Amino acid sequence: xxxxxxxxxxxxxxxxxxxxxxxxxxxxxxxxxxxxxxxxxxxxxxxxxxxxxxxxxxxxxxxxxxxxxxxxxxxxxxxxxxxxxxxxxxxxxxxxxxxxxxxxxxxxxxxxxxxxxxxxxxxxxxxxxxxxxxxxxxxxxxxxxxxxxxxxxxxxxxxxxxxxxxxxxxxxxxxxxxxxxxxxxxxxxxxxxxxxxxxxxxxxxxxxxxxxxxxxxxxxxxxxxxxxxxxxxxxxxxxxxxxxxxxxxxxxxxxxxxxxxxxxxxxxxxxxxxx
Numbered sequence: 248x249x250x251x252x253x254x255x256x257x258x259x260x261x262x263x264x265x266x267x268x269x270x271x272x273x274x275x276x277x278x279x280x281x282x283x284x285x286x287x288x289x290x291x292x293x294x295x296x297x298x299x300x301x302x303x304x305x306x307x308x309x310x311x312x313x314x315x316x317x318x319x320x321x322x323x324x325x326x327x328x329x330x331x332x333x334x335x336x337x338x339x340x341x342x343x344x345x346x347x348x349x350x351x352x353x354x355x356x357x358x359x360x361x362x363x364x365x366x367x368x369x370x371x372x373x374x375x376x377x378x379x380x381x382x383x384x385x386x387x388x389x390x391x392x393x394x395x396x397x398x399x400x401x402x403x404x405x406x407x408x409x410x411x412x413x414x415x416x417x418x419x420x421x422x423x424x425x426x427x428x429x430x431x432x433x434x435x436x437x438x439x440x441x442x443x444x445x446x447x448x449x450x451x452x453x454x455x456x457x458x459x460x461x462x463x464x465x466x467x468x469x470x471x472x473x474x475x476x477x478x479x480x481x482x483x484x485x486x487x488x489x490x491x492x493x494x495x496x497x498x499x500x501x502x503x504x505x506x507x508x509x510x511x512x513x514x515x516x517x518x519x520x521x522x
Contacts, residue, residue: 260347262287263340263350264290264351265329265332265336266290266292266353267295268292270353277290280357284362293328293329293353294328296324296325296331297325299327301321304322304327308321308327308448309450311451329453330453333442334443334447337434340434340436341436341439345436347433350429350432351475354430355385355430355475356477358474360474361431361474369409373418374435377418380442381432381465382433382468383470385430385432385476385477386430386473386477387430387454389476390479399504401425402512402515403469404420406419416470416471416472419468419469419471420469422515424457424459424467429454431475441465445463
């Protein structure tokens with residue numbers, strides 16, 4: 248495996264950081280983040296598709312299918328490079344037969360220390376309560392002060408609980424797998440095998456959890472609270488450069504979505520919906 252460098256202090260499950268080999272500023276950012284929370288992680292060289300031609304894209308991926316013809320498209324260079332990068336990490340996890348592994352993108356920023364959770368015993372405890380393939384530990388396009396709104400807008404149906412020291416952590420499934428990103432997540436051996444199979448010639452972005460759930464049956468949990476966010480204020484993203492900028496939601500939208508989220512929370516956790 249090329250591009251191997253490490254942060255200090257060991258953890259109980261392996262951790263991998265996806266990063267372009269020439270992005271030394273991002274690698275230094277992740278070294279500092281790892282050191283700050285005491286995580287040892289291995290850098291995996293990302294697949295660089297920035298200079299790819301359209302024929303390259305069509306050779307390495309499948310056209311994104313959608314019931315609406317106008318939404319059928321090929322992945323962008325950034326999206327394909329990201330999907331192929333995650334694919335090669337899945338391949339490594341499968342080869343090494345890791346029961347669990349943490350996958351980080353190189354723009355991750357820890358807002359809580361995840362180290363206590365990265366313990367095979369705790370993860371087995373979650374699995375006993377709700378067998379999962381992927382456990383999302385963080386979100387993208389969200390700032391720390393926006394998290395309360397995010398939790399209101401996208402509530403979860405509680406599937407598992409952990410008490411770690413004085414912290415109570417909930418794990419659950421949302422009403423629908425919205426765009427949560429792939430900035431930080433734990434994948435099981437079974438999950439890595441399934442993702443490896445469906446991303447050999449990707450037709451969906453790496454973080455299209457709704458697609459993986461609905462079309463391939465993956466069981467995807469969210470952690471509340473989140474442990475990681477995308478470092479929006481520090482680093483830029485190739486994919487964000489290809490798409491329109493992220494805007495702050497309007498006040499009216501916040502109110503409406505919060506109300507809808509509350510109703511979904513009641514429906515899932517008290518009325519037995521989305522069982």
